[in-house]
Amino acid sequence: MFLTLALGLLISQTTPDTLTPPPLIPLPVTHVRAYDKPNDDGGAIVVEWELSPMDSLITKYEIFRLEGSPDAEPVSAGFVLRGTTKFEDVGVQNGKPYYYFVRSWLNSEYMDSEITSEPAIASAQWFHRGRLNALIILVFFVGVLLYFLQRAKSGGELYIRRIAGLEAIDDAVGRSTELGRPILFVLGLEPISNIATLAGLAILKRVAYKAAQYGTKLIVPCFDPVVYVAAQEVTKEGYTEAGRPDLYNEGDVFFLSYDQFGYAAGVDGIMVRERPGAVFLQGYFYAESLILAETGNSIGAIQISGTTAVTQLPFFIAATDYTLIGEEMYAASAYLSKDPLSLATIKGEDLVKLIFILLFLLGSILETISLLTGADLHFLTRFFTTY
Amino acid sequence: MKKEIPLAITFISGFLLIVALFVPHRPFGDLEQRFNDWYIIVAGFTLILGVDSLLAHHWKIIRRRQPGAFHSMALILSFIVTLVWGVWDGLKFGNPFDPASTFLRYFYTYVFVSLQATMFSLLAFFIASAAYRAFRARTSTATLLLVAAALVMLGNVPKGYLAIPPVVAITGLLLAFHFFREGQETAETTMRIVYWGTALVILVLLYPVIQFLYHNLPAVKDWIMNVPHLGAKRGILIGVALGAVAISLRIILGIERTYLR
Numbered sequence: 001m002f003l004t005l006a007l008g009l010l011i012s013q014t015t016p017d018t019l020t021p022p023p024l025i026p027l028p029v030t031h032v033r034a035y036d037k038p039n040d041d042g043g044a045i046v047v048e049w050e051l052s053p054m055d056s057l058i059t060k061y062e063i064f065r066l067e068g069s070p071d072a073e074p075v076s077a078g079f080v081l082r083g084t085t086k087f088e089d090v091g092v093q094n095g096k097p098y099y100y101f102v103r104s105w106l107n108s109e110y111m112d113s114e115i116t117s118e119p120a121i122a123s124a125q126w127f128h129r130g131r132l133n134a135l136i137i138l139v140f141f142v143g144v145l146l147y148f149l150q151r152a153k154s155g156g157e158l159y160i161r162r163i164a165g166l167e168a169i170d171d172a173v174g175r176s177t178e179l180g181r182p183i184l185f186v187l188g189l190e191p192i193s194n195i196a197t198l199a200g201l202a203i204l205k206r207v208a209y210k211a212a213q214y215g216t217k218l219i220v221p222c223f224d225p226v227v228y229v230a231a232q233e234v235t236k237e238g239y240t241e242a243g244r245p246d247l248y249n250e251g252d253v254f255f256l257s258y259d260q261f262g263y264a265a266g267v268d269g270i271m272v273r274e275r276p277g278a279v280f281l282q283g284y285f286y287a288e289s290l291i292l293a294e295t296g297n298s299i300g301a302i303q304i305s306g307t308t309a310v311t312q313l314p315f316f317i318a319a320t321d322y323t324l325i326g327e328e329m330y331a332a333s334a335y336l337s338k339d340p341l342s343l344a345t346i347k348g349e350d351l352v353k354l355i356f357i358l359l360f361l362l363g364s365i366l367e368t369i370s371l372l373t374g375a376d377l378h379f380l381t382r383f384f385t386t387y
Numbered sequence: 388m389k390k391e392i393p394l395a396i397t398f399i400s401g402f403l404l405i406v407a408l409f410v411p412h413r414p415f416g417d418l419e420q421r422f423n424d425w426y427i428i429v430a431g432f433t434l435i436l437g438v439d440s441l442l443a444h445h446w447k448i449i450r451r452r453q454p455g456a457f458h459s460m461a462l463i464l465s466f467i468v469t470l471v472w473g474v475w476d477g478l479k480f481g482n483p484f485d486p487a488s489t490f491l492r493y494f495y496t497y498v499f500v501s502l503q504a505t506m507f508s509l510l511a512f513f514i515a516s517a518a519y520r521a522f523r524a525r526t527s528t529a530t531l532l533l534v535a536a537a538l539v540m541l542g543n544v545p546k547g548y549l550a551i552p553p554v555v556a557i558t559g560l561l562l563a564f565h566f567f568r569e570g571q572e573t574a575e576t577t578m579r580i581v582y583w584g585t586a587l588v589i590l591v592l593l594y595p596v597i598q599f600l601y602h603n604l605p606a607v608k609d610w611i612m613n614v615p616h617l618g619a620k621r622g623i624l625i626g627v628a629l630g631a632v633a634i635s636l637r638i639i640l641g642i643e644r645t646y647l648r
Contacts, residue, residue: 039411040411040416041411041412041413041416041417042412042413124411124412124413124416125411125412126410126411126412127409127410127411128408128409128410128411131408131409134408134409135409138405138632141629141632141633141636142636145633145636191426191430193426195631195634195635198634198638198643198645199634201645202643202645205645222437224430225430225433225434225435225436225437226429226430226433228433228436228437228440229433229436234645251443251444251447254440254441254444255436255437255438255440255441256441257441258434258437259503260503261502261503261506261507262502262503262506264506265502265506269458273454273455287507287510288506290510290513290514290517291506291509291510291513293517294513294516294517308627308630308631310620310623310624310627313623314521315517317521318517318518318520318521319513319517319520325623326623326624326626326627326630327626327627327629327630329630330627330630330631330633330634331630333634333643333645334637334643339642341642342637342642342643345633345634345636345637345642346633348633349629349630349632349633352629353625353626353629356625356629
């Protein structure tokens with residue numbers, strides 16, 4: 001009995017120490033290197049390493065920075081989770097040398113890697129080398145545009161294909177006039193910095209011009225306050241150009257709401273109460289596009305839509321009478337004004353597009369040949385890849 | 388000068404932003420962010436103009452007792468209640484969206500969010516009515532759209548492949564019957580052979596097509612989404628990108644001036 005108790009006491013005293021395994025010390029990361037972050041305005045160094053062989057057990061990697069020399073006091077620059085091999089240190093100054101090491105943490109145990117042998121110095125670059133392809137394309141594009149602008153100035157003939165949606169604008173305004181109903185123009189949800197909104201404003205000017213000629217009321221509820229101010233100016237200008245500034249009513253162009261569905265509810269309400277004969281949905285739209293287009297359809301209005309939002313285009317095509325698809329919207333102002341200089345830019349754009357199509361076809365053929373033969377013919381793919 | 392100064396500002400701003408795209412070095416690197424900050428400041432002031440416009444518009448409707456004046460009264464009342472309640476709770480809790488604020492609990496959560504959800508939910512009904520019009524198989528392209536949409540829809544729902552045999556069999560039989568009738572009604576022998584041949588081909592291919600779709604519906608759905616759908620989408624996006632460059636250059640060079648008075 002005594003012996004059993006003594007043995008039990010001995011086991012209870014000794015078990016925790018003898019059965020607890022020694023703490024697991026993590027293995028360090030290897031090949032740590034640090035270099036200036038490329039194509040930036042300085043103030044950043046990239047640290048890269050190869051994972052610890054015990055990466056799956058690692059809690060985190062902590063990156064330490066040593067300013068000036070490898071013997072300097074280490075300062076924690078930040079940490080990343082396991083499986084990560086890269087860290088961007090944004091707490092550095094340009095022109096100063098920095099050394100780094102990475103500490104692998106496993107719970108409360110840690111192991112440091114070797115300190116980088118070469119210092120990293122952050123600096124600002126004067127050219128973004130990853131965007132060289134974009135610069136080449138831009139210069140080429142501008143060259144083509146300038147060529148067509150020169151042709152337009154010298155009186156060359158420029159043909160633009162017929163765009164049904166833009167041709168229908170005058171008919172829609174006319175129909176609204178015949179029915180004695182107002183016209184509703186919606187400019188979408190994006191601010192004025194969005195090009196689709198600017199293109200919408202160009203179409204608004206034409207609609208305002210026609211509405212003034214026919215003496216039809218034009219209602220423009222706006223989502224964005226800046227767009228509202230611009231829409232007021234553009235509409236007034238359209239009425240003035242038509243020689244009917246007296247018909248312009250400032251209250252017909254108004255700010256409605258800065259909330260997406262609040263705006264949709266407001267425009268739907270206007271549609272149902274005012275029953276416009278023509279509805280123009282021109283701009284950048286989101287989920288409210290179909291709500292607006294279907295309500296317009298339900299009141300029997302002729303609807304002309306246009307957007308560059310690819311996700312909303314199917315809704316507009318299904319629910320409205322005419323749709324300006326993507327770039328057709330951008331071409332609207334040139335198409336409607338028939339200004340030779342504007343038309344020249346459309347011609348230039350078309351030529352660049354044709355060249356792009358040919359390059360894409362060539363790229364597809366080259367990639368297929370590479371796949372079949374193993375030859376390195378990826379130069380076009382590399383050229384069009386952004387960094 | 389009324390037009391020259393805005394045109395000069397547009398040209399300089401546009402040119403600087405193009406330079407900023409290729410030059411990361413200061414002062415160009417953070418120009419876009421700086422311009423955006425300026426835009427936000429200007430937009431903040433225009434919001435006051437917007438609210439003024441909204442209230443003036445509805446006040447005029449009430450004053451003139453136009454039809455729908457009741458709606459305008461509701462709008463102005465809601466505006467005042469939202470403003471006063473929000474400011475009151477903002478002063479009381481430091482933030483109108485504080486978890487303890489009554490504005491958040493009673494007004495935002497139970498009124499505002501519910502109204503938004505109501506409008507959004509209308510989309511479900513509108514999608515059905517728009518889809519009905521879009522999917523009417525009146526032309527060959529509309530028929531293609533219908534077939535592609537049906538396959539994608541069935542491919543996206545759990546156990547959608549179970550619907551393939553009855554749907555495809557009924558559609559195929561109806562099509563075969565349609566071509567058989569067309570052949571019967573036509574007087575021309577060549578066309579009759581073409582119609583009846585088409586009906587025969589449909590009947591012969593029906594079983595293999597059902598078998599194929601039954602076993603490969605997710606792959607067919609993925610192919611539709613990743614090849615024709617993505618191809619068309621990228622085509623539009625490339626056109627939009629090139630169009631954006633063209634219109635931007637028009638604006639920067641002062642050819643496009645619609646935004647100016």
